[in-house]
Amino acid sequence: MPGSSHERSDAARNRQLLLDATEELVRECGADAVTMDAVAKKAGVGKGTVFRRFGNRAGLMLALLDQSDQKLQWAYMFGPPPLGPGAPGLDRLIAFGRARLELVEVEGDVRKNADLGGQYSGPPYNIAKTHVSLLLRQAGAPGDIGLLADTLLASLDAGLVLHQIRARGYTPEQIGDHWERLVRQVTATPAQ
Template sequence: MSSPSGHGVGLPLLPDGACGERADAARNRQLLLAAAKSLIDDHGAAAVTMDAVARSAGVGKGTVFRRFGNRNGLMMALLDHSERELQQSLLSGPPPLGPGADPLDRLIAYGRARLKMTVAHLDILLEASSDDPDRLSHPVWAMSTRHVHHLLTELGYRGRLATAAVAIQAPLEAVAVRHQLDVVGLDAAEIADDWEQMIRVLAAGIG
């Protein structure tokens, strides 16, 4: 599998939680996750309740509980699903998120996509990060960091890539996003615009 930047460095997708399921169970899982994602897109994460997902998917509430156990299980499954979708988009999706676009455009598209995902799953990500002092070594962030490394290299960045990649992604982490939303008082669009401005200033200074 090719790398996000097209250089042939393998970036395997995260394991699919539906692997090993019967076909009908896998279809039901995808139906429920699609319903939950639609609720987040339309009304925010707070709208994702077991009742609301069941109604949106046209199934009984018991089906949702049997599949995911509780709301936390549903949200974790949705987070995993969203991460796989983002990875797939980086690897082979349409530009600017996928291959074929200018590296600056790809980097900005990645940051905006990552921020959107962080906001959508903020509560779950905050809980998970509090229990993981080495969260930057998690496969999700390792994949993202490799992607940022490649794009910085394509942009001609000559500094230490590891430091730059952490600095670039820091405002997109859950704890930083929560601070910007709740303490600084920004909304998600303002965070995204400020982050993009920072990246453009960085890119202008490369060379």
């Protein structure tokens, strides 16, 4: 399950308390406005506890992203269909995109505030790309699967999706419907 490790139970509880407080603050006022002081106050702990646990603000933001990535990974590896195993590849791919879009409210602003050098070579991106590639193969998509997976994942980029919502006026539902049309188009086999 996401977040499980070998840390003491009280340390794990404090870590989760701090991450929950951070996520609430991001939802309430955006990641730009989140400070270590505000997180400590919201969680009911001293500011030093936040710094000891995460080092700095970027470390806190990276931990929040890591938690989000782990939850989504667990859902598509072990959760119920259509996101989890047991549904056809096409249905799972559509569910994956919609699940990623649900995370944009928090992740979009957080990704802008975290140091993400190497974001396309790190484990979270590569795990998502491997999953999307697998589902594309299961759905019988033609073409270069790796390149197609990168292209599909680019359309789910949190920064882009936030721009589409905030500046262009699209709703998350419209973007999700577009994702589904895009997936159906790229997995359709060409006419003979």
